[in-house]
Amino acid sequence: MDTSLQGLQPIFAPRTVAVVGASRNRRSIGYSIVHNMLVNGFTGAVFPVNPKAEVVHSLKCYPRLSAIPDPIDLAVVVVPKHHVESVVDDCIAVGVGGMVVISAGFAETGPEGAVRERRILEKVRRAGIRMVGPNCMGVSNTDPSVSLDATFAPVTARRGSVGFVSQSGALGVAILNEAAALGIGLTQFVSVGNKADVSGNDMLQLWHRDENTRVICMYLESFGNPRRFTEIAKQVGRDKPILVVKSGRTDAGARAASSHTGALAGLDVTVSAFLAQCGVLRANTMAELFDVARALDRCPLPRGPRLAIVTNAGGPGIMATDACVNLGLDLAELTDQTRQRLAEFLPAEASLANPVDMIASASPESYRRALEIVLDDPGVDMALVVNVTPLLEDPSEVLAAATEGAANTRETKPVLAVMMAKEDFYASIHGRDDLLPVYRFPEPAAVALGKLERYARWRRRPLTTPPEFDVDSTRVREILSSYDEGYLGPAHTFEILQAYGIPCVAWQVAEGAAQAAEVAEALGFPVVLKAIAPDLVHKSDAGGVAVDLRSAQDVLEAAETMTRRLAEVGHRPEAFLVQRFEKGGHEVIFGISTDPRFGPLLMFGLGGKYVEVFGDVKFAVTPLAEAEARDVIGGLRGHALLEGVRGEAAADEEILVDVLLRLAQLATRHPRILELDINPFLARPAGSDPVALDARIRLCPS
Ligand code: ADP
Numbered sequence: 053m054d055t056s057l058q059g060l061q062p063i064f065a066p067r068t069v070a071v072v073g074a075s076r077n078r079r080s081i082g083y084s085i086v087h088n089m090l091v092n093g094f095t096g097a098v099f100p101v102n103p104k105a106e107v108v109h110s111l112k113c114y115p116r117l118s119a120i121p122d123p124i125d126l127a128v129v130v131v132p133k134h135h136v137e138s139v140v141d142d143c144i145a146v147g148v149g150g151m152v153v154i155s156a157g158f159a160e161t162g163p164e165g166a167v168r169e170r171r172i173l174e175k176v177r178r179a180g181i182r183m184v185g186p187n188c189m190g191v192s193n194t195d196p197s198v199s200l201d202a203t204f205a206p207v208t209a210r211r212g213s214v215g216f217v218s219q220s221g222a223l224g225v226a227i228l229n230e231a232a233a234l235g236i237g238l239t240q241f242v243s244v245g246n247k248a249d250v251s252g253n254d255m256l257q258l259w260h261r262d263e264n265t266r267v268i269c270m271y272l273e274s275f276g277n278p279r280r281f282t283e284i285a286k287q288v289g290r291d292k293p294i295l296v297v298k299s300g301r302t303d304a305g306a307r308a309a310s311s312h313t314g315a316l317a318g319l320d321v322t323v324s325a326f327l328a329q330c331g332v333l334r335a336n337t338m339a340e341l342f343d344v345a346r347a348l349d350r351c352p353l354p355r356g357p358r359l360a361i362v363t364n365a366g367g368p369g370i371m372a373t374d375a376c377v378n379l380g381l382d383l384a385e386l387t388d389q390t391r392q393r394l395a396e397f398l399p400a401e402a403s404l405a406n407p408v409d410m411i412a413s414a415s416p417e418s419y420r421r422a423l424e425i426v427l428d429d430p431g432v433d434m435a436l437v438v439n440v441t442p443l444l445e446d447p448s449e450v451l452a453a454a455t456e457g458a459a460n461t462r463e464t465k466p467v468l469a470v471m472m473a474k475e476d477f478y479a480s481i482h483g484r485d486d487l488l489p490v491y492r493f494p495e496p497a498a499v500a501l502g503k504l505e506r507y508a509r510w511r512r513r514p515l516t517t518p519p520e521f522d523v524d525s526t527r528v529r530e531i532l533s534s535y536d537e538g539y540l541g542p543a544h545t546f547e548i549l550q551a552y553g554i555p556c557v558a559w560q561v562a563e564g565a566a567q568a569a570e571v572a573e574a575l576g577f578p579v580v581l582k583a584i585a586p587d588l589v590h591k592s593d594a595g596g597v598a599v600d601l602r603s604a605q606d607v608l609e610a611a612e613t614m615t616r617r618l619a620e621v622g623h624r625p626e627a628f629l630v631q632r633f634e635k636g637g638h639e640v641i642f643g644i645s646t647d648p649r650f651g652p653l654l655m656f657g658l659g660g661k662y663v664e665v666f667g668d669v670k671f672a673v674t675p676l677a678e679a680e681a682r683d684v685i686g687g688l689r690g691h692a693l694l695e696g697v698r699g700e701a702a703a704d705e706e707i708l709v710d711v712l713l714r715l716a717q718l719a720t721r722h723p724r725i726l727e728l729d730i731n732p733f734l735a736r737p738a739g740s741d742p743v744a745l746d747a748r749i750r751l752c753p754s
């Protein structure tokens with residue numbers, strides 16, 4: 053273990069804890085912390101520190117840290133903000149092993165607080181000790197050999213296998229409550245507060261090595277170091293699932309965006325793409341986090357996407373089917389043998405195809421048997437039990453029977469239960485972790501199964517590094533260095549694409565109308581004429597594009613009309629871009645948009661006018677492996693269009709994957725590229741050449 057992680061040891065498994073700022077006032081945080089430690093049976097010794105008290109919570113109280121005779125592993129600091137710094141000095145002087153600073157009034161309050169925070173951080177860093185907080189709710193560790201609850205929360209985490217880190221202290225209380233109610237046990241809970249030192253990244257690494265932690269849950273408001281998070285999460289995710297709720301979703305307009313990619317790529321989109329690619333499951337709400345967490349906690353990962361539904365009512369069965377199919381799961385095809393086995397005990401009215409509808413008369417025993425039989429089917433990877441309580445039946449018996457029916461396959465096939473029952477039923481399963489995870493409605497259960505399957509699929513995928521293309525980076529660097537910032541001219545833009553092996557339409561720049569006509573002759577008719585003018589970004593909107601010109605005369609006339617129309621909107625063409633007129637194929641868009649912290653974001657979607665109307669695009673971050681690029685291309689809602697509808701030939705997707713990977717390399721090697729759009733790119737069937745027809749590149753200042 054590296055030394056910085058070793059430094060967390062005294063914080064999570066201390067033998068001695070000093071509570072600096074312990075208080076006799078039962079309503080204070082300084083009291084609650086001592087109280088929680090005592091009532092939850094901390095296995096080490098607690099030393100309250102407060103110069104104004106002799107005794108706190110029946111414990112002898114010390115006036116200062118240095119008065120404590122024992123060496124201190126962990127100091128929990130709850131003094132007012134202006135005293136924190138001198139307490140930190142004391143902690144370092146007596147040689148504490150680690151610190152949790154509960155006190156608020158630091159970076160979260162503004163620049164002045166940030167200065168205070170930086171000062172204490174420098175001190176702990178220099179002393180080589182780790183600090184959780186400031187501005188946090190504390191930490192707990194349910195390991196019975198430690199049994200530490202150094203939080204001021206009114207609820208205590210129960211033992212289990214989920215590591216939970218929360219960036220919000222207030223939410224921490226709600227998290228502990230909800231986890232307890234749903235029977236989700238924790239290994240450790242950490243409220244990281246301002247994350248001055250210990251961050252979510254540290255916890256990921258710690259829990260990666262902790263064999264008791266099987267699932268990692270995080271409530272995050274910000275990523276301190278997103279790139280580092282990616283690296284760590286990709287590794288940790290191979291061994292255990294990471295489930296994240298990231299708030300602060302409405303950060304979008306933060307960047308200047310004049311390209312399509314920039315406009316479509318809000319920060320939240322970036323965060324989603326980046327989490328998905330490192331295998332991290334993102335929950336949209338706290339409720340969803342708990343829905344998924346209890347499935348991850350109690351179920352194995354599915355081996356595939358094939359789902360069986362066992363229900364006693366048609367409607368809820370259909371709702372469950374819809375929800376699951378929409379989330380990408382497949383309804384399993386049950387074998388004849390499975391159906392026969394079901395027919396042996398189910399009434400004639402029952403439906404033996406999936407969903408298996410046992411009708412309202414289904415007994416707990418029918419649930420047990422039916423579930424066992426469908427789970428025995430080799431074509432079933434997971435199951436959903438759906439139960440609507442009929443008159444006189446006890447849903448608890450159904451749940452118990454279903455749990456039994458799933459027992460044989462509990463190591464291989466996840467099973468969730470949708471129990472549509474009365475309130476007293478839910479109260480009766482409060483805190484139970486020995487039953488199938490229960491959901492009130494089909495949709496949240498479907499979401500949970502969908503996420504399990506998605507994570508399992510990500511984990512099955514072999515780790516590959518992005519391909520490296522042999523490209524002319526020197527030429528690209530030369531071009532980029534000739535610009536201070538802003539848009540590249542069209543000739544340079546196409547040159548860069550070509551240097552990276554991206555196929556482009558035949559093009560040439562002409563100084564004036566006459567030269568354009570000559571160039572057109574050389575390229576061969578028909579051609580397209582485009583105006584080049586400073587700040588002319590959306591050319592066709594301003595009348596700056598004329599297509600399908602068939603003669604020199606056409607070109608001359610188009611140049612004249614174009615110049616006139618552009619003048620009306622205040623543009624003066626400096627030159628013309630002449631291109632071969634390309635027919636046939638699907639217009640798609642490729643893009644790059646670089647976020648200063650997350651790095652480059654890549655985009656692919658349906659292009660041309662479709663971008664504006666449908667916004668059907670997919671995002672990915674670098675490093676981009678081939679399989680990931682394939683997911684992007686195949687993941688479009690309108691993907692069927694590329695596959696060819698009504699007898700059209702399918703576009704060659706291999707080339708699209710190739711272009712996306714080349715752009716990823718371009719973006720990675722040349723971070724000055726702030727935005728890039730290729731729109732349209734003509735995707736075509738294998739055998740005919742696909743081409744980029746239009747592109748723009750915007751640079752950030754060098
Ligand atoms: P802008 O996006 O600045 O308006 P484009 O160069 O993309 O200008 O041209 C607008 C549209 O004209 C494209 O979306 C495409 O449909 C068509 N177009 C542009 N260049 C060609 C070309 N070389 N061959 C065929 N069609 C073209």
Ligand code: MG
Pocket residue numbers: 731732746747
């Ligand atoms: Mg365009």
